Amino acid sequence: MYNRFLKNDKGFTGLEAAIVLIAFVVVAAVFSYVMLGAGFYTTQKSQEVVHTGVTQASSSLAPSGDVIVLGGLQEDADPDTPAIDGITFYITNTAGGTPVDLDKTIITYADADEFQTQAYDADNAWDYTQVVFEVGSAANLVEKGEKYKIELNLHQTGDVVLEGGAVPATPMTLTTKPVVNEKVKIEVKPPEGAVLILERRMPPSIVAGNYYPVY
Structure with a gap:
């Protein structure tokens, strides 16, 4: 048991x-x-x-309108040779694109023998201006439906008057400016999104003080 x-x-x-x-x-x-x-x-x-x-x-920027160049002279390299003093182009926001802060944007310029990269600065080699915008919107943001003008100063000695007026006194510091038929490449690099690339050939004839659309 x-x-x-x-x-x-x-x-x-x-x-x-x-x-x-x-x-x-x-x-x-x-x-x-x-x-x-x-x-x-x-x-x-x-x-x-x-x-x-x-x-x-995806890019938030797109070109809008012509690319316009200003005729000038080489200055430092060869004062008698026609060359380009400045480049003006227009950008807008793509459909559905996010706003782009131009204050944080970088622009790169390149031609046959030059390469320069410049971040934005109020006294630097390029500047922007609102062309089409909503009243009260931030001046540095490219937003939906807005259009901005970008001006590059290729001048070698200071101020240069482009299509819309004077641009910053500090130029791109190029050794030589682009001449007739020279191909240039401009890259607009926003802080976020794809790079906007513009490739244009300079006009076959350049007269100082004249403006030319380039393609």
Whole structure:
């Protein structure tokens, strides 16, 4: 009788099974929470990567109107050689594009023998002016429906009068300015989004003080 009582472990078996079951449930719950958390984190990061990729791949700027150059002379390199003193072009916001802060935009100029990169500065080698804009809007943001004029100063000695007036006194500091039939490349690099590239060939004839649309 005593031996039978010692070997009767039915009550303990049920208790142990309940403990094991509870342990499995707790472990499964913790594991599920960890897996769900990792899944949510991965999904969020994937969305951020996709959003960033779309933003970086799509340009918020587009050219609007002609690119106009101002005729001048080489000055330092060869004072008698016709050359281009300045370049004016217009930009607008693309459909659905995000606003572009011109104060944080970088412009790169390149031709056959020159390469210059300039961030915006009120006294630097390029300037911008609002042409079409909403009253009260930020002057430095190119927003939907707005149009801005960008002026590059290629002059070698200071102020130069472009299409709309005087531009900053500090020029692009080019060794030589572009001459007749020379191809130039301008890259407008906003703080976010794709680069706007303008490639134009200088006119076949240049007279100081004249303006020319280039293509």
